[in-house]
Amino acid sequence: MTLAKHLGIAILAGVVLLALSSKLDSFRQYQLAQVAATVIAVAGLTVLIGISGQISIGHGAFMFIGGYATALLVMHLNWPLVLVIVASAIVAGLSGAIMGVAAARLRGPYLAGATLMLAVALPAVAFQWQSVFGADQGLDFTVSTPGFLGASFQLTEWQAWLCCVCALIVLVLLANLLRSRVGRNWRALRDDDTAAALAGLNVAQLRVRAFIVSAACAGVGGSLLAVTMLNVTPGAFTLALSIQLLTAVVLGGLGSLAGAIWGGIILVLVPPFLTNLASSHGYAAGSASVPIVGYGLVLIVVILVFPAGIQGGVRRLLGLARPSQAGPVNAIGRRWQLAWKSAGRGSAAGDAADNAAAGAADNAAAGAAAGNQIAASEAAATDGVTQEGTP
């Protein structure tokens, strides 16, 4: 039932995007492709953070892996593009599995630190093996439009199509995954991992799985970004990118796939829009700082006006507010508070008191302790409802 609904929405969106992309000029098509590729990576990250309750400050690293895998496969093996994208997803997913094994043992700030390290360290690989990865200059490659579209078909339009179709496929798959048993288990894990373990869930395995899914998405995003730009360089996958992805997740709405679309749009389109705005108003000399200032303003305004992200704000404006929107924000916020406290203070008595306080506030814990994992996620939903009125 939900599968049919998700598919229906995706097909409708696909038709609209196809019609739209042929009307756009080639730079807009290029931007559309960039947005679609970014949306995939942001969607993967929002699932990891917002649904499974783990943090990654280094997701750009998985995009790096996907991007370089794509460039190397196209350059050296000349595989068909679809196969290359799938292979890039698998490679990134496998590295996500390795990261996930570490993630299964780490929490809160420690996990953040580990993923941060990955994002800082990985681009150095490109410099270490210069002959393979091309150091600063990266790798250039070409792709061509498939023959059945005709010789005069624009490359940028084909890139836009490819990225949009991939984005829709990934979003449908993720949406179904989140509605499935796996998604429910992730939510239970997010809201209280102790309770989830007591309920019989394999917490470590669930964490690793979430990392695999999320890294594979980032891999597809990186791969498509490479196919759009026709090159990969270490400069494309800096730590700044990882932080931007995180920003996009929060801006769009933590744990919301629709929010991931907002996040991707903002990430790609707002900086050049502001630059053009500045230069068309005669601020050519100062236009370098305008996008940075403008981006900061957008962040502040969204956080102030829509604490649950743009998607949360849209739902509230449309009167569609659904409880799950508020859930992850509060649950994760509380989790972080706890983790910081226990990391910084280490006083057993204090922690016990904090845990007790948090436990009392957390309906999910009680629900899961009763031994029913579905009750746990529903309890989380109730938790959200009660807090929706006072964000």
Add this chain to the structure above:
Amino acid sequence: MNRPRRLGIAPLAALAAVSMLVAACGSSKPSSSGALQASAPGVTAKTITIGSHQPLTGIAAPGYDEIAPASNAYFQYVNAHGGVYGRKIVYKYLNDQYNSSITTTDVRQLVLQDHVFAIFNGLGTPTHLAVAPFINAEKVPDLFVASGCACWNAPSSWPQTFGWQINYIREGKILGNYIEAHFKGKKIAYFYQDDEFGLDGVKGLGYEIPASQVVAKEPYNVAASNPAAEVGTLTAALKASGAQVVVAFAVPAFMALLRLSELSLSFSPTLVSSDVGSDPQTLAGLLDSFAKKSGSFGTSLIQGIITDSYLPSLGSNDSWIQLFTKIHNQYIPKLPLDGNVLYGMSVAYAFVQALFKAGRNPTRQDLVNAVNAGLSQGASVAPYAYSSTDHDGMTGAFMAEIMNGVITSLGPVQVTDNSASGAVTTDTTAQPPAPTSGIP
């Protein structure tokens, strides 16, 4: 808000067909009279719009962020004095932060959305390498890349792309020739950027300096997450090698870090620098800001650095310096009058030369043809190499030393070629003075 101008495929195809027909008739000579028309993308009856990618923020920004405003100041001057055949030049430069992935998007915007007539003076080797294939595929003139990579000279694969400043191989040969003559038998070490820029420079040095004299080669990574720590480690290695002369192919920020590391390690070899990293004002300013000092700290640290230069020296009463000082004072008085400003105006002059040569109603191909036919040397101290088979720019430079914060010549202009065997010779022709109007 900048609305994208949509250009259908039909007019483009028609344009291409017409220009091919014209070429086939053998009358591709640019017209010198007649009404001004919209003869190519980016050219209207009133304006010529050109674009560029520049590091306005980020690691390469200090100093280099002055280049595009300086070029723009020269274009403003030309616009105020009749323009190019009456058209005003509109210069749109986007910030790529010296990051190739941003360059990729910037240049696509300039070509596909803003429909610029040409890409002018795109700055940086790794950045411009990421876009040169695209620019050439779109058949957009790619004039005077702001990088001395020898790679721009590839007329068969990249017919639209032209270098401008002396390339790093030639520069390395001229520096190497001087070192070989003045520091015979001394231990020499190289400090260079680990990309085409540094590697080309080291290649040129190697053509002149025997390998047996070179005791260390230390490459740095421009994207290093902690540049100061990286340069510190490399400087320690340079010191350990016992080098008496250190030759640097480095951007100004890394040059300043090298100098500070030398100071903290009490290591004082003779420092020889590529022109890229030796602008006195930029370097002294960076040293002051990195070390949080003021006064003459930076200037005293750069005293005696040996370098080369391919533009007239600031502070001399050369006619080019007088012209550019006048334009600087009128249009960009807030920027320091330094080597970067000089560079920006000089390259803008060369571009205006090419525009005039391309004719009243130029197509993109006319502009490329104009440069292929050769340019007179303008503000460059040495002649240009331009021809249809050679897309290198300047062929020479003069050796110099930084004295009291000013580039001071150590001898006449030296010219050479890109080959291992080609000699470094003295250029005997005098540089023509700047036109009194300031316009080519």
